[in-house]
Amino acid sequence: MVDPSLPSDRAAIEFDVVVLGSLNVDLVARTPRLPRPGETVIGSSFTQVAGGKGLNQAVAASRAGASVALVGAVGDDDAGVFLRQVVRAEGIDDRWLETVPGVPTGRALITVDDDAENVIVVVPGANAWEDDALGDDSPLPYGRVTLAQLEVPQSAVARGFASARAIGSITVLNPAPAAQLMPALVARCDLVVPNEHELELLGGAEEVERLGIERLIVTEGSNGVTWFTHGTTHHHDAFVVTPVDTTGAGDAFCGNLCAEVAAGLPLDEAIRYATAAGALATTTAGAVPSLPHRHDVDEYLRRA
Numbered sequence: 100m101v102d103p104s105l106p107s108d109r110a111a112i113e114f115d116v117v118v119l120g121s122l123n124v125d126l127v128a129r130t131p132r133l134p135r136p137g138e139t140v141i142g143s144s145f146t147q148v149a150g151g152k153g154l155n156q157a158v159a160a161s162r163a164g165a166s167v168a169l170v171g172a173v174g175d176d177d178a179g180v181f182l183r184q185v186v187r188a189e190g191i192d193d194r195w196l197e198t199v200p201g202v203p204t205g206r207a208l209i210t211v212d213d214d215a216e217n218v219i220v221v222v223p224g225a226n227a228w229e230d231d232a233l234g235d236d237s238p239l240p241y242g243r244v245t246l247a248q249l250e251v252p253q254s255a256v257a258r259g260f261a262s263a264r265a266i267g268s269i270t271v272l273n274p275a276p277a278a279q280l281m282p283a284l285v286a287r288c289d290l291v292v293p294n295e296h297e298l299e300l301l302g303g304a305e306e307v308e309r310l311g312i313e314r315l316i317v318t319e320g321s322n323g324v325t326w327f328t329h330g331t332t333h334h335h336d337a338f339v340v341t342p343v344d345t346t347g348a349g350d351a352f353c354g355n356l357c358a359e360v361a362a363g364l365p366l367d368e369a370i371r372y373a374t375a376a377g378a379l380a381t382t383t384a385g386a387v388p389s390l391p392h393r394h395d396v397d398e399y400l401r402r403a
């Protein structure tokens with residue numbers, strides 16, 4: 100298997116992982132079961148926490164031991180102040196985190212039922228930024244790996260990946276929430292990491308390969324991970340856990356995968372590590388609170 104190679108000019112690199120993505124305040128309700136359209140169900144609890152796939156994956160990579168910068172935007176409101184505090188408290192560099200005047204910070208409305216299934220509505224707010232945080236005159240910070248999702252505009256990710264590749268960074272796209280990709284973005288992805296539903300919208304593994312993406316990693320929940328490199332298929336079973344809430348499993352996987360690739364691990368070893376991190380994330384409620392620290396994953400793998 101050919102692994103993503105590290106750029107040769109290490110002296111110019113400032114971070115292990117640069118995350119380009121969204122930050123939200125998550126409003127989380129727990130219910131016995133998910134409501135059908137038009138139906139009201141009574142919830143059993145409510146919490147308000149930091150989230151957004153960009154922030155979650157940046158936290159996951161930072162807790163895995165990587166040095167991380169988060170490129171993104173919040174509104175000039177209390178939620179934005181709160182999110183910046185969370186970013187700093189996690190040891191993530193916030194110099195590329197813009198505060199956009201006159202727009203609300205992103206919000207996600209999340210409902211989780213007793214079977215740990217969820218439904219999520221995201222209102223992007225400041226995450227719909229395009230030129231403010233990522234204009235042509237404000238290049239991305241250097242990272243061995245640059246990781247993005249689709250809660251920010253695809254054109255911003257495509258431009259960010261172009262500038263990342265120009266400095267030798269490995270670009271990793273988690274195409275979530277599910278969407279078809281614009282050709283300019285496809286052409287700039289070294290690695291694409293969808294779940295099964297997201298893969299379906301991309302047209303399946305063969306279509307992704309036909310588009311010229313050489314490394315595809317498909318996360319399959321409790322069925323583990325299947326990945327495709329240069330026409331070869333590989334699989335890693337999931338670790339067996341008792342899930343409480345699957346929110347954040349994909350984010351844990353992506354953040355840990357990128358931290359391990361940035362650290363120079365071969366792709367199959369990075370995937371094994373990320374698979375363990377994804378499993379551990381399902382054993383605690385919420386997204387950020389469930390993201391494991393390096394010692395948790397190391398300890399779990401020692402006993403596995």
Ligand code: ADP
Pocket residue numbers: 275294295317318319320321323324337338339340342345346347348349350352373374375376377378379381
């Ligand atoms: P997403 O949260 O994006 O839908 P997945 O549900 O595929 O992503 O989860 C990402 C990874 O986390 C999986 O590939 C798997 O390794 C791990 N994982 C998720 N759910 C479970 C589970 N119920 N048991 C064990 N591992 C899980």
